[in-house]
Amino acid sequence: MRSKGTYHAIGIMSGTSLDGLDLACCRFTKKRKWDFEIQTALTIRYPKAWKDKLTAAPHLRGEALLALDAEYGQFIGERCQEFIHKRRVDNVDLVASHGHTIFHQVQRGFTFQLGSGHAIHAATGLPVVYDFRSLDVALHGQGAPLVPMGDKHLFGEYDVCLNLGGIANLSMEKSDRRIAYDICFANMGLNYLAAKVNKEFDKDGLLAANGTIVESLLDKLSAVYESNRKERPALGREGFESEVQPLLDDDFISLEDRMRTFCESIAGEIRRSIPSKKNKLKLLATGGGALNPVLIKLLRQSLPGIDIEVPPKQIIEFKEALVFAFLGVLRVRGEVNVLKSVTRATRDSCSGVVVG
16 A cells, blocks of 8 residues: 555454454544544444354364354454444545454464454455564564554653553653553453443442452452562463452452452552652553543542543543554554564564455
């Protein structure tokens, strides 16, 4: 695709929480710096059948996993085509799909995001960029996080970009280079607790608001992260299930108290992760946790010297889809879209497979 000044790209993201498929049609304009606009966006909730398929995917044999990869790619492509038609989206240059992470085992040299880009292209007829992580893993990187490239170019006015997603992570500039790291489990734990009372999430933080801190649980959660605070390794589902989930299953503690304590743990770990500076820092908080008033209040109490900004809901809900649209644009321009300073790879890369 020939490089030009303005691009219209659809970014597609499916997170580990299985809350749905995010689609965002975005405009990007390159002048002295990149400018952007989310023109229209939509979250498609997964029906139970797809939730069950995606949950079971890590346990499938090879042939069945390949079949599901094609089926899910077709599902994404069809939903994308419906989105284009219903929202009357014109002049789309490309589709950038993150897919749904099934395996992320960088120590064994592989990562896999379900959702065939070929199937998406076949359903939409548009150029598709997908598989953004594999090249970085082949270059001995973590394959994550990738959003800091968007933080750098689209949200550069903030000193710290904090994502309160399934896993809390941040990115910021340090010594003229972008750095980023995972901090702790966030919505992954909050949603796990909410599911115990048949809720998808703790709406408005009501469960946490009715709880109190249990110091013994807080100490155990702190111990989980103690060895991570210097090296800051990438966190994943496997670690949550083995180390955190058993602590949250303690039914001798009320659900409200567990929720409140887990919020306190998140705020405490974030406080420890941000370097102290003399000048007041500007922090952008996004991700589903930014909609939790209890968690945001705790963060403001924990970080009194930092100006915490919660942006409009559209940015909170669709920032990752926005950034993957941007990474797709950088890919078709042949420019760096994954930073070694963030992933610890041997070099920066222009990552993603292009189809069409």
